[in-house]
Amino acid sequence: MKEKPVKKQSSNLSQIAEAAGVSKMTVSRVLRDADGFSEATRQKVMREVEKSGYLPNRLAAAFGPGSASTLVGVCVPRLSSHFFGQVLESVDRTFQKLGLQTMIGSHNMMAQDEEKWLKSILAWRPAGVLLSSKQHSNGTLKLLRDAGIPVVEFWNLNTSPLDMSVGFNEFDSGFEMGRRSIERGYRRAALLGAAHDWDSGGIERFKGFTTSFTDGGGVIVQEEKLNDTPGFYAGYYGTENTLNQNHKIDMIYFQDDTLAIGGLSWCQRKNIRVPEDIGIAGWGGHEAASILSAQLTTTAVPMREIGRISSEMLARKVRHETTNDVIAVPTRLVEGNTL
Amino acid sequence: MKEKPVKKQSSNLSQIAEAAGVSKMTVSRVLRDADGFSEATRQKVMREVEKSGYLPNRLAAAFGPGSASTLVGVCVPRLSSHFFGQVLESVDRTFQKLGLQTMIGSHNMMAQDEEKWLKSILAWRPAGVLLSSKQHSNGTLKLLRDAGIPVVEFWNLNTSPLDMSVGFNEFDSGFEMGRRSIERGYRRAALLGAAHDWDSGGIERFKGFTTSFTDGGGVIVQEEKLNDTPGFYAGYYGTENTLNQNHKIDMIYFQDDTLAIGGLSWCQRKNIRVPEDIGIAGWGGHEAASILSAQLTTTAVPMREIGRISSEMLARKVRHETTNDVIAVPTRLVEGNTL
DNA sequence: TTGAAAGCGCTAACAT
DNA sequence: ATGTTAGCGCTTTCAA
Numbered sequence: 001m002k003e004k005p006v007k008k009q010s011s012n013l014s015q016i017a018e019a020a021g022v023s024k025m026t027v028s029r030v031l032r033d034a035d036g037f038s039e040a041t042r043q044k045v046m047r048e049v050e051k052s053g054y055l056p057n058r059l060a061a062a063f064g065p066g067s068a069s070t071l072v073g074v075c076v077p078r079l080s081s082h083f084f085g086q087v088l089e090s091v092d093r094t095f096q097k098l099g100l101q102t103m104i105g106s107h108n109m110m111a112q113d114e115e116k117w118l119k120s121i122l123a124w125r126p127a128g129v130l131l132s133s134k135q136h137s138n139g140t141l142k143l144l145r146d147a148g149i150p151v152v153e154f155w156n157l158n159t160s161p162l163d164m165s166v167g168f169n170e171f172d173s174g175f176e177m178g179r180r181s182i183e184r185g186y187r188r189a190a191l192l193g194a195a196h197d198w199d200s201g202g203i204e205r206f207k208g209f210t211t212s213f214t215d216g217g218g219v220i221v222q223e224e225k226l227n228d229t230p231g232f233y234a235g236y237y238g239t240e241n242t243l244n245q246n247h248k249i250d251m252i253y254f255q256d257d258t259l260a261i262g263g264l265s266w267c268q269r270k271n272i273r274v275p276e277d278i279g280i281a282g283w284g285g286h287e288a289a290s291i292l293s294a295q296l297t298t299t300a301v302p303m304r305e306i307g308r309i310s311s312e313m314l315a316r317k318v319r320h321e322t323t324n325d326v327i328a329v330p331t332r333l334v335e336g337n338t339l
Numbered sequence: 340m341k342e343k344p345v346k347k348q349s350s351n352l353s354q355i356a357e358a359a360g361v362s363k364m365t366v367s368r369v370l371r372d373a374d375g376f377s378e379a380t381r382q383k384v385m386r387e388v389e390k391s392g393y394l395p396n397r398l399a400a401a402f403g404p405g406s407a408s409t410l411v412g413v414c415v416p417r418l419s420s421h422f423f424g425q426v427l428e429s430v431d432r433t434f435q436k437l438g439l440q441t442m443i444g445s446h447n448m449m450a451q452d453e454e455k456w457l458k459s460i461l462a463w464r465p466a467g468v469l470l471s472s473k474q475h476s477n478g479t480l481k482l483l484r485d486a487g488i489p490v491v492e493f494w495n496l497n498t499s500p501l502d503m504s505v506g507f508n509e510f511d512s513g514f515e516m517g518r519r520s521i522e523r524g525y526r527r528a529a530l531l532g533a534a535h536d537w538d539s540g541g542i543e544r545f546k547g548f549t550t551s552f553t554d555g556g557g558v559i560v561q562e563e564k565l566n567d568t569p570g571f572y573a574g575y576y577g578t579e580n581t582l583n584q585n586h587k588i589d590m591i592y593f594q595d596d597t598l599a600i601g602g603l604s605w606c607q608r609k610n611i612r613v614p615e616d617i618g619i620a621g622w623g624g625h626e627a628a629s630i631l632s633a634q635l636t637t638t639a640v641p642m643r644e645i646g647r648i649s650s651e652m653l654a655r656k657v658r659h660e661t662t663n664d665v666i667a668v669p670t671r672l673v674e675g676n677t678l
Numbered sequence: 679t680t681g682a683a684a685g686c687g688c689t690a691a692c693a694t
Numbered sequence: 695a696t697g698t699t700a701g702c703g704c705t706t707t708c709a710a
Binding site (some may be wrong): 142 | 356392394395396399401402408415417418419420421424426427428430435440441442443444445456458459460461462463464481482485548552570571572574575600601604605607608626627629630631632
Binding site for chain 3 (some may be wrong): 008012013024025029034057059062063065068
């Protein structure tokens with residue numbers, strides 16, 4: 001049992017400097033690979049650094065004058081989302097390569113939670129932030145304005161972004177699926193989504209779908225909004241609810257592939273033939289969509305691309321390098337055999 | 340176009356203090372809700388704080404003497420994992436509630452990457468770290484020792500942890516599935532895993548399975564290690580490879596449910612009956628496991644529990660509160676109809 | 679209940 | 695090529 005939790009004082013520049021017989025500025029220069037030291041000095045310093053296991057204190061560096069913070073914040077709807085998990089992974093990988101530290105957060109589709117997160121993250125004086133939405137609370141807007149740091153809005157494309165934006169056009173991807181549905185002969189569709197209180201829950205997609213579908217002579221017979229997070233279960237039970245209402249629908253357009261896969265499973269269990277009895281279309285390009293017994297018709301979205309491009313864009317802006325401010329990432333309709 | 344990127348100087352304690360007609364110490368006390376100010380003073384201060392949109396600088400607070408950092412680091416194998424996504428979500432939620440900031444990282448099952456991540460995170464002087472493994476490089480061990488901060492190893496249970504541990508027993512969950520397989524009459528099993536260079540890839544599970552399965556008179560006929568990340572695709576093609584080798588196996592024990600679901604799909608496509616022609620067992624308790632056309636026999640693991648308990652444990656230690664150092668989280672065999 | 683002073687570890691600016 | 699000085703914004707300690 002320890003006597004007292006002695007706060008182990010980690011070594012600092014001065015100690016290295018003293019041991020190496022130079023000033024701490026010289027050590028600082030060597031460690032940052034700045035100009036102004038001889039090779040002999042470098043070696044002396046590095047020997048001491050390694051011997052002592054010195055770890056730089058980035059808190060002090062970020063805090064001090066110049067305040068070259070290497071902290072970046074990323075806020076997604078849910079950390080457990082299959083889709084955003086991929087985005088997050090590629091964001092973190094990129095930032096890591098570029099020497100930036102990722103701080104995460106989630107907002108669960110609530111603008112208020114995004115604002116709360118932003119407030120706490122700004123207290124760390126990040127070099128920039130990545131937001132997964134294009135709609136924000138007034139408080140969020142004010143905080144961002146005051147902070148004056150680079151911002152990338154990265155899921156929906158925002159063509160007049162706060163600062164920068166990377167993403168796809170929700171409306172268009174829905175529109176494309178609506179047109180395809182008409183071509184396939186469907187005319188009575190249900191829309192099935194979950195937890196889309198806010199944007200980026202697929203509302204724009206549904207609007208796009210509705211537009212082309214009704215233009216083609218179809219009718220949106222039903223619209224289910226589950227009070228649940230999107231997922232396999234939700235799709236399973238949601239489909240049951242939807243079909244039990246007996247509106248003679250001939251297809252369901254799901255908010256995302258997890259819901260669609262759940263729906264597909266329900267149909268299989270009930271021996272409802274897909275796509276003969278009912279057509280199913282998803283969105284997102286879930287990895288499972290292509291290997292299930294039926295291949296889901298869906299819209300593939302390059303999640304990792306979105307993550308990579310967003311983080312690179314932010315990093316460029318942070319370093320005052322030139323960059324495009326708006327980059328559209330195309331989605332692609334994937335023909336399966338469920339529609 | 341901006342003339343010069345004027346570094347907007349955010350307001351600080353002194354400015355609030357001046358505006359409120361008090362000293363900055365008083366402002367500091369009010370904001371931290373420490374003792375030593377009158378209600379009248381509090382109101383004066385708060386009015387100025389709100390008027391100016393003041394945001395505390397946590398960098399300075401964490402950096403200064405006392406250095407009560409509220410940063411915590413979490414490192415998982417992959418950020419895009421269905422399983423670790425859930426852990427991460429509950430970790431972040433807990434930390435947020437407790438006023439701690441989560442910094443993430445991933446190691447892709449490479450001890451070297453964990454060390455690299457740790458080194459960079461320690462530079463931020465975190466209050467503690469969460470590691471998703473029980474095996475570490477020597478460099479990692481030294482870094483942790485020198486840092487002297489609380490550590491929770493949180494996936495596999497480590498009964499003699501570096502500091503604290505929360506998790507389940509890999510061996511036992513495999514053992515249980517092996518026994519069940521014997522009971523069901525299986526005798527010739529294949530093990531199918533992916534990317535388990537390191538621990539926590541399920542090696543211990545496989546050992547446990549092998550032990551009880553061979554004890555019961557079964558034989559491990561084949562062992563496939565895919566050079567790929569675990570996932571639906573990997574399971575799909577991995578199963579094809581495995582079965583094509585024609586070793587007359589009667590079941591496959593998969594490293595996790597994503598692989599197993601992929602395998603299940605392959606069997607369905609090829610009209611191989613499950614469980615009659617071949618038995619399938621997974622691990623993890625994937626949400627999709629229970630809604631697919633077949634219900635996967637698997638081991639349910641309470642991912643969110645693990646995340647919540649780990650982060651609460653770390654937070655307690657950070658605050659010098661009493662806490663258990665080792666908490667075992669039980670897994671549960673889920674009977675489906677694939678074994 | 680309040681304030682003044684010192685200092686955390688680093689780096690920009692300015693010597694030498 | 696190297697050193698000195700000052701100061702970032704906060705909190706701890708000590709004084710009033």
